[in-house]
Amino acid sequence: MILSEAVETKIVRERRDTLLRTFSLLKGLPVYELASGQKLGEVCDVSISGHGSVVGLLVKKGAFIKKTFQVKVEQVSSFGEDGVMVKDKSALDKLETEPEYTFEHNQSLAGKKLLSKEGEQLGLLEDVYFLEELGTIVGYELTDGFFSDIANGKRVIKTTGPPAIGEDAIVVTVKSR
Secondary structure (H helix, E strand, C coil): CCCHHHHCCCEEEEECEEEEEEHHHHHCCEEEEECCCCCCEEEEEEEEECCCCEEEEEECCCCCCEEEEEEHHHHHHECCCCCEEECCHHHHHHCCCCCEECCEEEEEECEHHHHHHHHCEEEEEEEEEEEECEEEEEEEEEEEEEHHHHHCCCCEEEEEEEEEEECEEEEEEECCC
8 A cells, every 4th residue: 555545544554454643643632541441631742752753642631730741652552543542541651851852842843844865855744654553653744835735735755764853854765666
């Protein structure tokens, strides 16, 4: 299956039993404890390492004063269409220090320029595709702006290897078709 064909569903079965997920589908999903069914919070962002892997989900918890917690990807029991399941509330780690990168908040990657190793500007980062179990980012949804998106649609590129994340741009190795 070509990754760009999956832009509408944003959940893609790549190889047998390996799912790709996008951040845009995770944002706002409730996080539940498997043992009790208790809602622990809602996904508000993803934590991304300098090597370009999703290492955790940032979860807002609380009624009026919301505190941010992190759930490491390996602590997630399952990613569902309607919620994220964790074994128990001990999977929530209080966020003491800000993650290296996030998709939308501190050190945000959303809207950043994506460049190929050959120096070609590919577009602005709109969303990321990652392997659920591993957190490995394998594709990027790009935009060239509102009018271009209407005329041509958004583009999705597959990459190989980790990206180089810089202050001004993200440099990737584009996977040949």
